[in-house]
Amino acid sequence: METNSWKGHVNGILYGIQFDQALDDTVVTRVADGVLGGLYPGDRAETLDALDQALRYSGPLNDQAETHHSEESIRAFLGRLSTVLSTRG
Template sequence: MDTDSWKGHVNGILYGIQFDRALDDTVVARVADGVVGGLYPGGRAETLDALEQALRYSGPLNDQAETHHSEESIREFLSRLVTALNARAAS
């Protein structure tokens, strides 16, 4: 997956959380449920691949879909989202 592809997935997720005050477990669960339920394009496997690539990327993740969340907060959220998506595959 090239940079534009994974950034599209991440931007879609960031768009969906832009108005959340805190990126807590409720938001993680809501987004994970949305991914599994087909709310986000590409499904669980493609989204996981995109998130894993994003977390390895050294540049900013919110340079196109601005949110009030810090880069550190976004990366921590995406990491927790990966964990949640992996857990949903196991259940």
């Protein structure tokens, strides 16, 4: 998956969580349900691939779809989301 492709997936997820005060398990579940329900672009496998690439990316993940969440919080959230999506489906 090209950088622009995985970034598009991640930006869609970040857009969906930008107004959440905390990136807790409720938000992880909501986004996972959205991915599985087709509310985000791509299917579960594409999203997992995008999350894997995002978590290996050394640059900022919050550079296009800005949120008030820190880079560390976003990475932790995406890691938890990846774990949940890996076990569901």
